[in-house]
Amino acid sequence: MAITSIKNLKEFSTNNDRFEGAHTLCPGCAHSMIVRELMNCTDDNLVISSNTGCLEVSTAVYPFTSWDTSWIHIGFENAATSVTAAQVMHKVRKKKGTLKDNDAPVKFVAFGGDGSTFDIGFQWLSGAMERGHDFTYICLDNENYANTGGQRSSATPVGAHTSTAQAGTHSYGKKQKKKDIVSIMAAHGSPYVAQLAPNKWKSMAKGFQKALEVEGPCFINTVSPCCTEWKFDPKDTINLTDLATDSLMFPIYEIIDSHELNILYRPKNIISVEEYMAAQGRYKHLFKPQYRHIIDEVQKDIDAKWDLLQRREEARL
């Protein structure tokens, strides 16, 4: 049953879903919350593809599968391509009348982590967006290659420690800014792009539904806090997500038709970036005297981005 009829979280959590509870994701991983929500927000049939990553290795280890729907994984980079080609095949078979059920409604969704979305699969994603297929791509953004032990990706924020951008006596961790994937995807002319978070589950479900309903290539970046690599207690995933959205490290917004920007969540009390960072081990070194200025720099950057976002919303740009 689609989430539209679900009144509260309790009902949602007991909903009969197509993503089975039996998977090997870390306790406290937000990936499963996001995936379940996507699959619960529609009654339509789903064809899902996944890039290589945490979600993929944790949900389809032979002879088991967590997917009670059609699912395909090829490689690290090509989930956008495989699912859009399946969508093309669906179109042809519908026209030729060779489907088992020719009228069954189907949605096509690709999942990728930030490594496969921002880095290695960027070209495949861009190509699929440009071709204008009717599909939705959802990035599970945990800001690192968590599946392989926490290497930096181009989604890793400034100052975070990763195994390949290590903090130490001579380094404060990642030095480069996070790639603005949402703007890049909007610039493809997508009818709907958004950044959403699992703590704001109703707006996330609504965003997913919009993406599934609108015809054309849609992109959603979701924040997926990673207790293993961000280093926080698994029970605090949603608390940490609250800090992410309330510090505006992850603002929640959508862009319709490349220009109509709507901020979907305005924190009543904006908290500092410092408070967000203090809750995670990956930023621990920034609290040493020699690196404290990095926190200030990140704060300045986040303030500027929030300002820009508000101005874009006002200007509909």
Place this chain on the structure above:
Amino acid sequence: MAVKFDLNEREVWDGNYAASQALRQADVDVVVAYPITPSTPIVENYGAYVGNGFIDGEFVMVESEHAAMSGCIGASAAGGRVSTATSSQGFALMAEVLYQASGMRLPIVLNVVNRALASPLNVRGDHADMYLGRDAGWIQFGAFNAQEAYDLALCAFKVAENHSVRLPVMVHQDGFITSHTAQNVYPLTDEKAKAFVGDFVPVDDMLDFSRPVTYGAQTEEDWHFEHKAKQHKAIMDSMPIIDDVFAEFKELTGREYNRVESYDMEDADVVIIGLGTTVETARVAAKNMREKGVKAGVVAIRCFRPFPYEEVREALKDAKAIAVTDRSSPGGAMGAFFNEVSAAMYTSVNRPLVTGFVYGLGGRDFSIEEAERIFAEQQAHADAGHITTDIQQFSGLRGPKLGFFKTARG
């Protein structure tokens, strides 16, 4: 319904056009492609069929060959007929996903117009790309001319989609020599071709929601080995099915194909065994040599994978000296084709003398005279009763003679 395409009983087509016509007649549901010389005209022609309504399927031009094969996999798993074409660097870029296609047992047909691999950059034909695919778990057919590129593409769908096979198939033709040379081609009528290829019957259809399927699962040391062994068994077991398809095709057209083709082999002492257009050159040379009293014959590999060890051994069992021709730089080993033929012949009763020739790299012409020299050399080995040269030689190369590895039997 697609617009009717008028065909003459005899057409003048190059290999690329012939392959694209086979795709049209096979009523392919989805072609996902990226252009690369010399296979580009296959997808361009297909684009023309789309533009003029000659096909009912969809044509998706993607941003790279990796994406092309990735798309073929996704589309094939969604339960329809899928095909594409590529060459050389594009084939190399596809390499990762070629293994995924066969591992998922998807019956994709890939037309490979053979071309050298850089560096140095080269657009001409050699077999480096074909060799790169030899361990990828695909069935590999070799066409020696435009007619065969057409015929084998039709056969490829029928083999790939056989439910006992369920493996992807490559149809190779030589870049430019076959792909861009116009020849007489006798096509089937659309009706006959369609009936021969048959309807696509999906297995594990992603679009059958009454039975969800998971494609591309992970297996580690507990199951990976069994999966790969099963896949190997499937490709080995495809040999009689390939034979059946060729037999059915012969019944329909009168054109005969065998996994190993033999020419003038009834009493041949000296043999050139080759792949691709080289075979036709060697056949002319063999005829010339026979006029000079040399009992020369030619053996050609129609099906490079699964490799026809038994048929090669049978074809060469009475030969005295065999020259194996590798049109790919071996990079620090004997030629891969030499190794296959040697493996086949080592288990034969007579164990003929086997030498290898690396030739024709980057489109260097392989001449009739060159083939005749190779035959003469084989005759010298046969007369001496042992190999009188290096086992590996480079034929048609500028500068001093280049050769490696001597026999211990002389």
